Amino acid sequence: MTIARRGVWLLVLLGVALAVLAALPVEAQTAAQGASRDPAYRAFPVLGSRLAVWAVAQLHLNFAAFILGVPIFAVIIEAIGWRTGDARYDWLSHELVKLTFAAFSTTALLGALLLFLFVGYYPKFWTYMTSIFFPTYWIYAALFFAETFTVYLWYYGWDWLSGSRKWIHVGLGILSNLFGTAILVVANSWVTFMISPAGIDESGALKGGVWAAMYNYTWMPINIHRLIANIVFGGTICAAYAAFRFLGAKSDEERARYDWMGYIGNFIALAAFIVLPFAGYYLGREIYAFNQTMGITMMGGFMSWLWIIQAILIGILFLGSNYYLWLGMERIPGSERYRKYVPPMLIILTLGFMIWATPRSMVVTLDEARAMGGTHHPLLGFFGVMSAKNTVVNLMILTTFLSFILYRRANKIPTKPWVRTGMAVQWTAFAAAACVVVFYGVYGYFVESIVRIGFSVYQVVAVLGAIVLVMAIDIPMFKGARTTGQIRWGTIAPHSQYVLILLAVTFTWLMGLMGFARSGIRQHWHVYGVMRDTSVDAATPALGYAANVITLVTLAFFLLVLFIFWLGGLGDKGQAEAHGHAAPAIAAGRGPER
């Protein structure tokens, strides 16, 4: 696509944004007068309003997560390339931003479509939200403009701001990430207000400033959770893109290049994924802090089975990520030393997966519970409680980290004189963290829930502490290490690429499921406890229906991604060498060390 055509697209988007902004004050004035003549709801043809909003919101969030997540690690990769002078990283960063860039317009259009759906089909709800958040709309719009122009400058200025001006280019990348994160934070205030409203009086009117409504219980945890999840998501999509290109590669060089890209994408996803459960706990705690009933409904009420599905998906992500690392080790000379660790790690991950996926309650309705004389299975119920689940997920995180450490040192032999001590401290850190996790997991069975909840903090601190300590020793210990051979990029088993695709599909599906959970815990409320949903769609659907919707939307997302990436790639066809960002060669069996 030429710059002129991109410019036309930009103008169209600006026109849409201005039209929306021009319409908003009318809504705000109506809200202030409290006398809207709009109906509370309108019906979207055929699909119904809820399904229409659901589908567009999920698609918008998928694209938004991608374009906000990828630039975070793209700029880090660019900075690594800049500081080390390694052209591969600059190429990869450019490739990643190119993918983001192609998805940028689609994200904005889906956002505008979502806004139109709210204004048109949920006018009363939108009027109310506007009466609270109107000042933030301007901030959002301003940030969006800033983000758009910065990303354009970042992408198109790649060659212009190279060499001695590279620091300006990296600065632009950082700036676009700051704007992007600010957009996320503003939008999160709207959605979290719907879950845990704050800053309003009993009638639902704003008491003081808009800040009080923004700074509600779930705002900060969702900011953190989404930020991390966006990085994971971006990593998995980039890895899947690389896998797709790897499978269709015509030459060893191309295969090697996309093998490397897939590895980096998976590494980024995995690194962020390891800390994601901790952010999830924080969010859960804040939901309980806001409203115990909501928290208990979420974990033990009609949604309890949702967490079993979530556990299965996360288990697949853990197993898949580890399996990919183990397959990847096969292309590293010297990794044979570490094969013996794979079976015990697999056992820990599988057992952890099974325990995490064990349901707390074997029934879902109160009637069924009464008929059975209880809600817990006499044996399996023992593993269904949070003590067991917290314990195994922490052990799974530790195991995954161990996988990564082994992969990292697969072709290296450290030469530092303090290697034995370093190794001993590392293994002790692993063992100590595992002991703390297991101890508090078992102890949790003997104390009240209010005490038990606090134990998860000790477990998390132990695991994170071990990760930090091990890495702090590992980096200097393997600096200047003797190598046992170069990584044979491109020689990884082709089915490993399907693992990368599995991870991307699973994480995207998981995002849809968590979106349903976040929205579903409000049950029959637009704004929990403040504005009731009196539409025909007030009931929260069952998991089967939700899963079908999630699948169809995820499918639509991947089809759109495929189309957009194809479009984005058209412009580069036949001019790769002339572009200045031609991929550096990473030929099979002779590629540079990672």
Place this chain on the structure above:
Amino acid sequence: MRIPVVVKVGAFAVLVMAAYSGFANSIPQIESKPPQELSLEGGNVTPAQLVKAGEEIYKTKGTCEICHRIGQKGTSAPDLAGIGARAGKTKPGYPPIMPAVDKPPIALNRSEVWALVAFLESLGGTVDVTLNDIPATVGAGGAGGAAAEIKVPGDPKAGKAVFMGKGTCLACHKAGDIPGAPVGPDLSQIAKIQTPDYIMKKILDPKGSGTVANFPPGVMPQDFGTRLSAKEYVDLVAFLLTLK
């Protein structure tokens, strides 16, 4: 024939998602439906019926079972076995997390609180609570807050005429000084115990709005929406909202 990569990858992705969907459809399916409003006022309710209605609220709209158990030690809130005999005493050792049940999001109305208290009294005590024991302000906030509040622009005088004339409401309902047959509930205080939203819905869709306890279901005609003009309907609602 060589299968294109895009087809292989696409089929694999679809298969994965189909498996997730299949599993989600194989587990027990349950919808979370909005709770129905219950009205007991105006009816001749016996203590046993009150207790029965209260038990239903305890298990459903009241969401009491989320925290409380009866005859079983709860993890979040006290065991309610025998609460009827020891009402008024607090149970130490639990955090003060009990929400105001007449306020959103639970938002029990006055009738529902009355029935719930009767049920709790029945757990080891004597059921002697009357409607007058429940403050008139209970549940006054309604379910939905100001954002969902409905203002009815009708004429109550004209609505009274509809009640006594074209609507033939007095054939089944008493309303303040208007004598009516006791086929349906006494509506003399309907505006105090029910939301405008409920009243409007009940006229248009009596069956879908539930039946008041101790009254036969399916008696109220379903055709008011077509029999009354829009003005008559709004006037009727405005009249009913004066009954406090």
